[in-house]
Amino acid sequence: KAGVTQTPRYLIKTRGQQVTLSCSPISGHRSVSxxxxxxxxxxxxLFEYFSETQRNKGNFPGRFSGRQxxxxxxxxxxxxxxLGDSALYLCASSLDRGTQETQYFGPGTRLLVL
Amino acid sequence: xxxxxxxxxxxxxxxxxxxxxKCTYSDSASNYFPWYKQELGKGPQLIIDIRSxxxxxxxxxxxxxxxxxxxxxxxxITETQPEDSAVYFCAASKGFxKLVFGTGTRLLVSx
Numbered sequence: 001k002a003g004v005t006q007t008p009r010y011l012i013k014t015r016g017q018q019v020t021l022s023c024s025p026i027s028g029h030r031s032v033s034x035x036x037x038x039x040x041x042x043x044x045x046l047f048e049y050f051s052e053t054q055r056n057k058g059n060f061p062g063r064f065s066g067r068q069x070x071x072x073x074x075x076x077x078x079x080x081x082x083l084g085d086s087a088l089y090l091c092a093s094s095l096d097r098g099t100q101e102t103q104y105f106g107p108g109t110r111l112l113v114l
Numbered sequence: 115x116x117x118x119x120x121x122x123x124x125x126x127x128x129x130x131x132x133x134x135x136k137c138t139y140s141d142s143a144s145n146y147f148p149w150y151k152q153e154l155g156k157g158p159q160l161i162i163d164i165r166s167x168x169x170x171x172x173x174x175x176x177x178x179x180x181x182x183x184x185x186x187x188x189x190x191i192t193e194t195q196p197e198d199s200a201v202y203f204c205a206a207s208k209g210f211x212k213l214v215f216g217t218g219t220r221l222l223v224s225x
Contacts, residue, residue: 033212108157
């Protein structure tokens with residue numbers, strides 16, 4: 001079974017631009033979570049989607065948004081990019097059968113904001 | 115909210131030695147504790163997890179222990195090998211697929 005895939009793997013943007021990252025979960029997984037990883041702040045939860053609905057949200061500004069499609073694929077968008085948004089953005093998927101399930105991570109998208 | 119502390123930040127061992135990484139969590143409602151291994155250029159990979167109704171779990175050379183009273187959980191790796199070298203993260207969750215991660219431990223296993 002294929003793992004979690006994320007595209008693109010690398011991105012370079014300039015301040016003020018916006019970016020969209022994509023995540024395809026493991027087949028059959030209905031929950032998709034997004035995390036930001038930086039050397040200074042570590043791994044931080046952004047948000048989680050299930051059945052096309054945002055079910056949980058971390059402490060990030062409104063510039064960070066996401067969505068989930070009917071096939072469980074998810075996208076996250078960051079508008080008005082800032083230098084501090086440079087990070088590895090990780091997507092994780094899980095089965096979600098009503099309890100906390102194992103989350104499987106993708107390889108991440110490395111975003112550099114210049 | 116939940117806070118997870120992880121120690122040590124770096125750990126160097128000789129091949130064949132054991133390695134222990136410790137985490138503490140703050141929210142007594144947390145009930146799921148996974149450990150992830152992250153290699154350079156890759157996403158975190160689950161190596162073992164434990165739920166709050168279990169005190170210990172073992173998988174070959176890897177074991178995790180949980181002390182709910184003290185809000186501690188630990189990762190034990192025996193007979194370490196050079197390929198165990200990576201960054202290890204503990205995490206805690208009380209549901210809804212939201213993991214709160216520790217700050218990571220860089221493990222270096224020297225041949």
